[in-house]
Amino acid sequence: MQSEFNIMNISATGLSAQRFRIEVISTNIANSETTRTENGGPYRRKVPVFQEVLRNIKGNQENGGVMVKSIYEDPSEYRIVYDPTHPDADENGYVKLPNVNIVREMVDMINAQRAYEANATAINTTKAMINAALQIGR
Structure with a gap:
């Protein structure tokens, strides 16, 4: 049973990571036209970075899931559009x-949603396996 619960814990961290990823993507979409931020200049696309969580069990390193390591700003170039009527347009x-x-x-x-669904399926399958094992014991 220990490994089944470990599977559920790992999948739960995957659910959290993908939910966070969807939130970051939603923020990017919401700010896709933001030309002025608190830091000055246009909004920069944010990208979450994930990291494997290792657990030490009886002297062995085992996978404990995933966590958000950081969020970085995409350094790619801004889009340049000609719109002289825009309040943030330059002199040209x-x-x-x-x-x-x-x-x-x-x-x-879409990728984040599919990964979320895969983790939810893994949890549901593991729960079904645990229930089937408990039914055998009756």
């Missing part, structure tokens, strides 16, 4: 827009 009429590509964000969102 060009506006720097965030480096957020909606299509890329939607693909990342």
Whole structure:
């Protein structure tokens, strides 16, 4: 039973990580047209970085799931658009827009949703296996 609960714990950390990833993607999409931030300049796309969690069990390192290590700002170039009527346009009429590509964000969102679903399926399958094992004991 120990390994079944370990599977559930690992999958639970995967659920949390993918939920966080979806939140970051949602923030990127929401700010895809933000030309002015608190730091000055356009919004920069955020990307979460995950890290494996290792647990020490009886002297052996075992996988304990995943956690968010950090969030970094995508250093890619801003989009430049000609719009002389925009309040943030430069003297030549060009506006720097965030480096957020909606299509890329939607693909990342679909990948995160599928990973979330895979972790939920793993939890449900493990629960079914535990229930089946308990039924055998009756």
